[in-house]
Amino acid sequence: MDLAIVLSSGLLIGGIYAFIAIGLNLIFGVVRVANFAQGEFVMLGMFVTYLLQTNLKLDPYISAWLIIAPLGFILGALVYILVIRRLLDDHYMQMFATFGLIFVFQNLVLSLSRGEAKQTQSVVAGKTINAFGVDVSIPRLIILLSAIAVALLLIQFLNRTIVGTAMRAVAQDQKTSTLMGINSNQIYILTFGISIALAAMAGALLTPSYAATTEIGFGFILPAFAVVVLGGLGSVKGSLVGGILIGVIEGLAGYLLDPQLKQAVWFTLFLIVLVIRPNGLFGKSVKGGMLA
């Protein structure tokens, strides 16, 4: 029975990784920016959700959809317009700028929160349901289900709508798609907006089960990159499956070896995949990384 518990908890952690990785992968695949600050938007989402609950008595699951996601979209669009847009030609400066964002957001929140950890309350917080003899934490189950829902919605959006198709076109070949009359600047704004909105939403959904600290965001960024590499650049489906895979591997490594070594195990795996299959399990090619 132990193994079932390990697998289920790995699955639930994987849901968190997948949720964060989907947004990261969208930026990476479409705009070609390795956004090291993605985790900080998760962290910001957590703290704003906390503020909304203490001041307006809003349940995190309501504010995630109604307030956090739109705010995240606006913030993402602003970050793109003010910073990233000017650096599109220079990958190294992008990395530096996103590290600058990490320093700014972490320390902004640190000075406002005075370094205290914050956690929100919800009717489901701390509750579990019993499925096949295994206790499953409801807040984490909600995240996993939300990640799956978001991935499915995003795939539909990318494949079925004209804007989504334009996004895929820009991801494939920005210059040619511009010649075809697609405004790649608008597509990039939209991509950043959606991606940061997802990150912030992930943060909001995390608050009932995780305490918000200023460093929590940076802790998520490497698992998320590992998921992106494993699942393939620009592949939403890959991010979902990769996230769950990384979560399960982490759980198993913690169970079979030592909980402290779980990171080392999947980082090593990440390095191996990065070297052997740089396109990931679902990515078609790094250069023309396909979406969905």
Next chain:
Amino acid sequence: MTLEIEKTSQKTTLKSPLKSWGGFVFGMMILGIVARLISADDYYNSLVNAGLLFGGLAVAWNILGGYCGQFSFGHAVFVGIGAYSVALTKTDQNWGTIPGIILGIMISIAVAIAISWPLFRLRGSFFAIGTLAFSEVALSLALYFTWTKGALGIQIPFDRLPTVDQKIWLLVFFAYLVFCMGASLFLIRGRLGYYMISVRDDEATAAASGINPLTIKTIAFAISAALTSLGGSLYVLYLGNLDPRAFLSTLEIGAFIPLLALIGGLGTLFGPFLGALFLEPGQMYLRGQFAGSLAGISQGTVGIILILAALYFRHGFWGALQQFGRWALRIVKGGNK
């Protein structure tokens, strides 16, 4: 993923007097005198010490990142190797200082060569992500093993430290910086430096002209790692205590050193240490001034400077200085006519 690398230091010609040994000695002498003058009391002395040490680390990183164009966010690993080698041999084996430092350098070179093969198959952002992951593995291993003393870290006994005199440390760190700068200058004046710059600017062309990019990158990595390890050893001897989360920290060491180099001027001789000299003591000073009132203001300021540098000063302080110099020269020349 092919990258169009921003040509960061194209404007500095290789004939520049700043890249002669005479200019180097002159510059270092001025720096030494200024550093000594500022360090009137222990507090300012400690600020200058940090500036010189991180200056040396930034210069060491610049050999791989600036000249060879490979952005490593994992140099904390080599700081850690240098620190652990000295701290462990001192506390467990009763070794002297110098053998411990040399051991650290040897291990760092070996590790750098060993991970070169997988890591240099990655390009641009992927290389950076790979080094970041490498650094996290190192941290989790350092925390896991018992012979590294786990999360407790290592406290070097007071009587085992070579010296605790701030004034002597000022000299040591100054010597370290001079050594790193000298090594950089020696490299870029020689054949290897040209090879490195050619690999950075256009890898395909470099390979077509008979240079093996992997070999050049590996050599640059090994040299950079060795110098970084030396800095890590000195750092732990200076602090007297090794906290793995501080020494192997990505944000405070691994990503911070490249940022210093960037803000100073990537791929230039003087830029990286100039960046460190202003920023490291500057943020320590801010931290001291606002301690207790505004947490996080020092690093937040670093972040803002960083974003502004990426947006408006891609050539860093040094590039801005050069631009100012050219502008001043034009004014002076115009005045004579």
